[in-house]
Amino acid sequence: MSDMLPLSIQNNRRMEKWLRFQPDRTLRLAVGKVELGQGNVTALAQIAAEELDVDLNRISVLSGDTQDAPDEGQTTSSQSIEVSGRSVRLVTAEFRARVLDRLAQRLNCSPDEISVEDGEFRRGDTPTGHDYWSFASDEDFAREIEGNTAPKPPAAYRVVGQPVPRRDLPAKVTGAAFIHDIVRPDMLHARILRQPCRGATLVSLNEAAVRRAAGGDFRIVRVGNFVALVGGDETVVQRAAAAAPMHAIWDNVPRLTPEMQEAAWLVGQSSNDRVLYDEAATATTGTTVQASYSRPYVAHASMAPSCALAEVRNGYLSVWSHTQGVYPLRAALANVLGMSPDAITVRHAHGAGCYGHNGADDVALDAAVIAREIPDHCIRVQWRREEEFGFEPLGSAMHVTARAVLDDAGKPLDWTTEIWSATHVQRPSTGGNMLTHEALPTPPPDPRPTDPAEAAGGGGTRNGLPLYDFAKKRILHHLVLRPPTRTSALRGLGALTNVFALECFMDELAERAGIDPVDYRLSLLSDPRARRLIENVAERCGWASRGPAGSGRGVGLGWARYKNKAAYAAVAVELEVDQEVRVRRAWCASDAGLVINPDGARNQLEGGIVQAISMTLKEQMRLDVDGRTSVDWEHYPILKFSEVPEISTEIVHAPDLPTLGMGECTFGPTAAAIGNAVAHALGTRIRDMPLTRGRIAAALLA
Amino acid sequence: MIEMTVNDRAVSVGVAETTPLLDVLRNQLDLKGSRYGCGLEQCGSCMVLVDGEPVFACSREVGTVAGRHITTIEGLGGTHPLQLAFLEEQAGQCAYCLSGIIMSAKALLDRNPAPTRDDIVAALDKHLCRCGAHPRIIRAVAKAAEALRPGASVAASAVASVVASAGASA
Numbered sequence: 001m002s003d004m005l006p007l008s009i010q011n012n013r014r015m016e017k018w019l020r021f022q023p024d025r026t027l028r029l030a031v032g033k034v035e036l037g038q039g040n041v042t043a044l045a046q047i048a049a050e051e052l053d054v055d056l057n058r059i060s061v062l063s064g065d066t067q068d069a070p071d072e073g074q075t076t077s078s079q080s081i082e083v084s085g086r087s088v089r090l091v092t093a094e095f096r097a098r099v100l101d102r103l104a105q106r107l108n109c110s111p112d113e114i115s116v117e118d119g120e121f122r123r124g125d126t127p128t129g130h131d132y133w134s135f136a137s138d139e140d141f142a143r144e145i146e147g148n149t150a151p152k153p154p155a156a157y158r159v160v161g162q163p164v165p166r167r168d169l170p171a172k173v174t175g176a177a178f179i180h181d182i183v184r185p186d187m188l189h190a191r192i193l194r195q196p197c198r199g200a201t202l203v204s205l206n207e208a209a210v211r212r213a214a215g216g217d218f219r220i221v222r223v224g225n226f227v228a229l230v231g232g233d234e235t236v237v238q239r240a241a242a243a244a245p246m247h248a249i250w251d252n253v254p255r256l257t258p259e260m261q262e263a264a265w266l267v268g269q270s271s272n273d274r275v276l277y278d279e280a281a282t283a284t285t286g287t288t289v290q291a292s293y294s295r296p297y298v299a300h301a302s303m304a305p306s307c308a309l310a311e312v313r314n315g316y317l318s319v320w321s322h323t324q325g326v327y328p329l330r331a332a333l334a335n336v337l338g339m340s341p342d343a344i345t346v347r348h349a350h351g352a353g354c355y356g357h358n359g360a361d362d363v364a365l366d367a368a369v370i371a372r373e374i375p376d377h378c379i380r381v382q383w384r385r386e387e388e389f390g391f392e393p394l395g396s397a398m399h400v401t402a403r404a405v406l407d408d409a410g411k412p413l414d415w416t417t418e419i420w421s422a423t424h425v426q427r428p429s430t431g432g433n434m435l436t437h438e439a440l441p442t443p444p445p446d447p448r449p450t451d452p453a454e455a456a457g458g459g460g461t462r463n464g465l466p467l468y469d470f471a472k473k474r475i476l477h478h479l480v481l482r483p484p485t486r487t488s489a490l491r492g493l494g495a496l497t498n499v500f501a502l503e504c505f506m507d508e509l510a511e512r513a514g515i516d517p518v519d520y521r522l523s524l525l526s527d528p529r530a531r532r533l534i535e536n537v538a539e540r541c542g543w544a545s546r547g548p549a550g551s552g553r554g555v556g557l558g559w560a561r562y563k564n565k566a567a568y569a570a571v572a573v574e575l576e577v578d579q580e581v582r583v584r585r586a587w588c589a590s591d592a593g594l595v596i597n598p599d600g601a602r603n604q605l606e607g608g609i610v611q612a613i614s615m616t617l618k619e620q621m622r623l624d625v626d627g628r629t630s631v632d633w634e635h636y637p638i639l640k641f642s643e644v645p646e647i648s649t650e651i652v653h654a655p656d657l658p659t660l661g662m663g664e665c666t667f668g669p670t671a672a673a674i675g676n677a678v679a680h681a682l683g684t685r686i687r688d689m690p691l692t693r694g695r696i697a698a699a700l701l702a
Numbered sequence: 703m704i705e706m707t708v709n710d711r712a713v714s715v716g717v718a719e720t721t722p723l724l725d726v727l728r729n730q731l732d733l734k735g736s737r738y739g740c741g742l743e744q745c746g747s748c749m750v751l752v753d754g755e756p757v758f759a760c761s762r763e764v765g766t767v768a769g770r771h772i773t774t775i776e777g778l779g780g781t782h783p784l785q786l787a788f789l790e791e792q793a794g795q796c797a798y799c800l801s802g803i804i805m806s807a808k809a810l811l812d813r814n815p816a817p818t819r820d821d822i823v824a825a826l827d828k829h830l831c832r833c834g835a836h837p838r839i840i841r842a843v844a845k846a847a848e849a850l851r852p853g854a855s856v857a858a859s860a861v862a863s864v865v866a867s868a869g870a871s872a
Binding site for chain 1: 717718721722725728729732733734735737738739740741742744745747775776778780785788789792794795796797798799800801804823824826827829830831832833834835836837838839840
């Protein structure tokens, strides 16, 4: 049985890791997944309330704590409900059964005769006088979790499936709520003078000039090429940090060239190459057509620059972080600092939305290194805006060529997606280095880029394999080894670019065959869940009357099943193209199996659409000889209120099917829908993101 | 000492006049609801009201607001119709941007009790939200306007259309 258990339970078999009934008649649920703004913690509480029949308001959730919460790895890849939710369901169902079995023995009745109402046990209509708090005993917690108790049937759900408000939002619209707001005894503020890049060495720092600019007392902590400015007055250290780069001279800073900022640069670079799926081509004499699509480097661009607190007391290191994974971060800190993980606690505290691997882990190491130099103080490190843009790992640029061999009817007999990309996951737990580790006296070796396995959804290859009924299909993957800038996980990984490429190319093939793009897709797609969503959005967007191409107004559509195994989404957009693209309306339909919190799910669908519009139309991290130059919001613009369309979402309910992670499912389909709608509006196609004013002009002149 | 009124309370702080107002609010007055996002007046996370007008606290020197009335999110008390409307609409994901947005929305509703969707968008366009909660935020502001207006039956239908056009809730 145990090999069938979700990983979260396999790694945390003790009941008390998950559940604690507290004297004030509350229940503490502990989970390893953390709230990043996606509402997962509220949904997990709903699942526990459902299986235990305890009022949701009695449940508090401890999430992300290496002392008290289970190790569930990283909060990534839309896995919180799929994996942690399944685990919480199994754990709470089993606990309830254990307690009720014992009570049934005591009462000499069948467990089926006992019901639970807000934690109180009743036999028929009669209270038993027992409840979880009085009756749950050490015995119920003693045995390992077996995970073989059948949870409630979905038809019996009363809490799951309801639009429950997020539990963390009230604090966030009233005052202090974030890691940035924590105040600890003996707290000192710190800012970093960042090593410009791996291998750079600090030749000199004009400390007197920095102190003049700061206008107050602070201390300079230097360990190797790591330099921190630390003091009691945040305003002073902020001024010192703003001035310091101008007064520092670095050696060994490699020069970049401007073409490195474009996806096309990746083609031909040194790479690890492989062929996936149908290796051999079909012997066919059909017509081969191909087109190439791209996205540049893009930033997570969290609203809050990263922040961490760390303190060393009696040799013990305590860290507060908005990391996606407290246990992996603890392991990484232990490794870099040469400490035992047992001497470190990492606790999650809320940050701004991260959408992947941003500066969260890096700033935690910054704080820990300083805390070891200045023990018995709490060190609060706040990255600056230009630091977050300048040093967070980026989503890799990608160049994707779609190639099809067509039959006489213009349908693909053989399909190849050829992908050039740097790595999409370079966390400290997966072979990446934390920034400051590279500045310390003994820096780690060069990272060896890898991508997630295909079974986990792949990285650059994510959603690169079309789900259409083609006889043969394959991916050629070129994992580029030395990109000009650090890359790691950003929402959707390769999915945004791959779905953009696949679904735009499908429109191009349909046009070539003289078939309506929706009809063309449906003629090649047997998955009924996908077909239903495409038909749904086509109906809602008025596809049948979308009119001829080239009018300046366009309607386009795209779909995907995220990771080819998680939630399905189809998106249609209506837009206008004048000098720029203005998306006016967006329609989305999604099938995510059993949905725990429909309003939270809808919020994720909407947010994914808005963020994808932003990336598709506006975003590119620029590089020049010295590195990144898009280090503020003026140079890295994102979608504004005045540019956000009306959005209509529809969840196609499938409550009897397993929950499918859906936080990233609208990302690729939205990009594809825009690409196709712009082609419809212009009568000519733009294949490189972002679809800017300059590219529109170039396409019209071509 | 610099004297001013913060959330209807007279305060005096002993800091240099050039200290950013945001640092004074957060570190001297322990009002953490105003947030650092960029320090460049580009994102709006730090927005507060000075004599009722939205001001970027990150770059405003505290010396320039001596003697004036500052309102932060804490000054709304927690049950202001805007705060309630944001919770009813679940108008946020990470919510880091929300305290600043709510302050700009308050300034809008104080001078324009019946804003159109375009009015709301114009008032919030200096604010960034990375999670993509914009449609919900626009709905929440429209809803708060409705709640704040005593028995305006004619305008209520206009508000309903703003709510509807801000995004489907079905």
